[in-house]
Amino acid sequence: MRIATWNVNSVKQRLDNILAWLAERRPEIVCLQEIKCVDADFPRDAFESLGYNVAVHGQKAFNGVALLSKLPFDEVAPGLIGDSEDIQARFLEAQISLRDGVVRVVSLYLPNGNPATTEKYTYKLRWMDRLFSFSRERLKLEEPLLLCGDYNVIPMPADARNPKAWVNDALYLPPTRERFRALCNLGLIDAIRAASGDADLYSFWDYQAGAWAKNDGIRIDHILLSPQAADRMIDAGIDRHVRGWEKPSDHVPVYVDLALDAR
């Protein structure tokens, strides 16, 4: 079973690219971020006609996450625990039944947090603390769990072509990386790092300054696996070639293949 995540930077602008990539990779489950539309404007029909079930947690203009699944959803729940005042659409959780048990998948869009001297950064850090609490609870279920999305976190120097350029950035500051490590230390496994020791494993290249041409990338889109999922991992990878397509997102898809049987 292939499960993927992709920050598409507007689902409407990216529909042709998304359909081309789905035909190429044929994932069973897809987590989308930055759909940048309300639920009613999501191009649901385009995905349903390919056999996907669709779940959307959108909002006007910014943010917005979604899930596509060839298997039906048992349950879908928008929103991250821990702040009932938070109205930003950044989190969507689903449970899906398999032949033997379930798989639980989250599509998440962690706040950017820049500039780091503002309340945007404190919101990011609080959001990470909430994600930690959520994960600690869900791990108690001892199920295959995948936390997939745009984390806006560069975990290590090796995850940036030019780490020195990011030292004052909300994606890389010590409190950000400390929280990402704390999350992993609950027992979650970074699928890409578990699958490959290659250098240059990036998932984002800025539109500006010729970043793609210079391979000036960062790895900020992650799939974290519970032990029950990691034990079933076959492979994981990053579809960097998609960044070279016409009218690309600034992020590319990240995927994992798990030995989990459909019903």
Next chain:
DNA sequence: ATGGCCAATATGATTGGA
């Protein structure tokens, strides 16, 4: 010179992204 872009919005300038 440390910049160069892209998407959405009661839109032609501003905001947000990373």
